[in-house]
Amino acid sequence: MESAQEIFQSFLRTKRLKYTPERRAILENIQQFRRPFEAEELLLQLRQSDHRASKATVYRTLKHLVESGLLNQMFFGAGKQSYYDFAGSSRGHDHLVDIESGLIVPFESPEVSDLCGRLADRLGYSNVSHRFVIIGRRKSP
Amino acid sequence: MESAQEIFQSFLRTKRLKYTPERRAILENIQQFRRPFEAEELLLQLRQSDHRASKATVYRTLKHLVESGLLNQMFFGAGKQSYYDFAGSSRGHDHLVDIESGLIVPFESPEVSDLCGRLADRLGYSNVSHRFVIIGRRKSP
DNA sequence: ATGGGTGCAAATGCTTTGCAAGTAC
DNA sequence: GTACTTGCAAAGCATTTGCACCCAT
Numbered sequence: 001m002e003s004a005q006e007i008f009q010s011f012l013r014t015k016r017l018k019y020t021p022e023r024r025a026i027l028e029n030i031q032q033f034r035r036p037f038e039a040e041e042l043l044l045q046l047r048q049s050d051h052r053a054s055k056a057t058v059y060r061t062l063k064h065l066v067e068s069g070l071l072n073q074m075f076f077g078a079g080k081q082s083y084y085d086f087a088g089s090s091r092g093h094d095h096l097v098d099i100e101s102g103l104i105v106p107f108e109s110p111e112v113s114d115l116c117g118r119l120a121d122r123l124g125y126s127n128v129s130h131r132f133v134i135i136g137r138r139k140s141p
Numbered sequence: 142m143e144s145a146q147e148i149f150q151s152f153l154r155t156k157r158l159k160y161t162p163e164r165r166a167i168l169e170n171i172q173q174f175r176r177p178f179e180a181e182e183l184l185l186q187l188r189q190s191d192h193r194a195s196k197a198t199v200y201r202t203l204k205h206l207v208e209s210g211l212l213n214q215m216f217f218g219a220g221k222q223s224y225y226d227f228a229g230s231s232r233g234h235d236h237l238v239d240i241e242s243g244l245i246v247p248f249e250s251p252e253v254s255d256l257c258g259r260l261a262d263r264l265g266y267s268n269v270s271h272r273f274v275i276i277g278r279r280k281s282p
Numbered sequence: 283a284t285g286g287g288t289g290c291a292a293a294t295g296c297t298t299t300g301c302a303a304g305t306a307c
Numbered sequence: 308g309t310a311c312t313t314g315c316a317a318a319g320c321a322t323t324t325g326c327a328c329c330c331a332t
Contacts, residue, residue: 016285016286017286017287018285018286018287018330018331018332019331019332020286020287020288020330020331022287022288023287038321039321039322040321053288053289054288054289054290055289055290055322056288056289056290056291056322056323056324057287057288057289059321059322059323060287060288060323073219075216075217075218075219078214078216078223080221080296080297080320080321080322081320081321081322082219082321082322094260096260096261096264096266098266099269105264107260107263107264109256109260111256111259111260112256112260115250115252115253115256116275118252119235119237119248119250119252119253119275120237120275120277123237123246123248123277124279124280125237125239125275125277125278125279125280126277126278126280127275127276127277128240128276128277128278129275129276130273130274130275130276131218131272131273131274131276132271132272132273132274133271133272133273134257134260134261134266134268134270134271135268135269135270135271135272136261136264136266136267136268136269137266137267137269138265138266139265139266139267157310157311158311158312159305159306159307159310159311159312160306161305161306161311161312161313163312163313164312179296180296180297181296194313194314195313195314195315196297196314196315197297197298197299197313197314197315197316198312198313198314200296200297200298201298201312201313221295221296221297221321221322222295222296222297223296223297
């Protein structure tokens with residue numbers, strides 16, 4: 001199994017792009033998030049870990065990471081910002097958002113893909129991908 | 142069955158807001174869209190139908206219409222803008238987006254709500270609502 | 283050496299807001 | 308009469324881009 005670093009480096013080589021210290025720092029940092037994160041959070045964490053990369057570089061690198069398949073990019077509700085999740089986390093590509101705390105819970109369910117296929121078919125389309133977000137309220141125990 | 146106009150007027154009264162010519166023009170225009178639309182499209186259509194309302198008023202009124210339940214507000218992929226769909230259209234609250242043309246096809250399926258309930262439950266939540274978008278490619282006939 | 287990379291600040295694009303003047307109730 | 312409204316332009320926000328200098332390869 002290839003490490004994220006190897007995957008990213010080979011992605012960059014393919015595109016004749018460079019593996020700079022900034023890109024390495026960003027790659028290391030995103031692997032530490034235990035949940036989907038925003039660009040701004042990554043920027044903060046970088047500054048705290050005395051690595052450095054400007055806002056512009058963070059956005060440019062996130063774009064490459066998404067293209068390389070290492071990150072999933074997600075959009076929620078009315079929030080204007082993107083969320084990113086490390087693909088290697090295998091937490092799932094669908095999400096439940098806690099209506100009270102805003103917590104994002106990734107999950108995976110084969111039933112969703114199945115349903116997508118059937119529904120797309122019914123409408124005369126083939127299923128390419130989907131976006132699925134459940135807004136839920138935590139059950140009191 | 143109450144008309145959209147009656148619903149909006151009574152919503153406004155409840156909130157001690159006013160039923161102005163601009164708000165009436167906007168309400169009339171949104172009922173003519175046969176598909177989800179953007180704020181900018183509404184603005185254009187208003188200008189063509191020689192009604193008038195500024196961009197600011199359009200956004201302010203759309204917000205009230207969503208709050209009143211007459212419009213559904215939706216967000217897709219990376220696009221920064223909101224889409225709105227007249228709730229009375231009964232076209233459904235889930236959507237398929239044609240990956241090539243960008244066409245948005247609303248649909249409704251009880252299987253989706255069922256699945257939401259089951260999945261939320263499985264994660265320890267109760268289902269409040271959901272957002273479901275299928276990205277599809279039109280099948281050649 | 284050289285083509286891509288970086289930081290900065292300015293530019294975007296959609297949406298919101300402050301303000302002075304207008305109007306529905 | 309008096310809140311609420313409107314249009315305009317300016318402000319907001321997340322993200323992107325132009326540019327002059329920098330550095331992996």
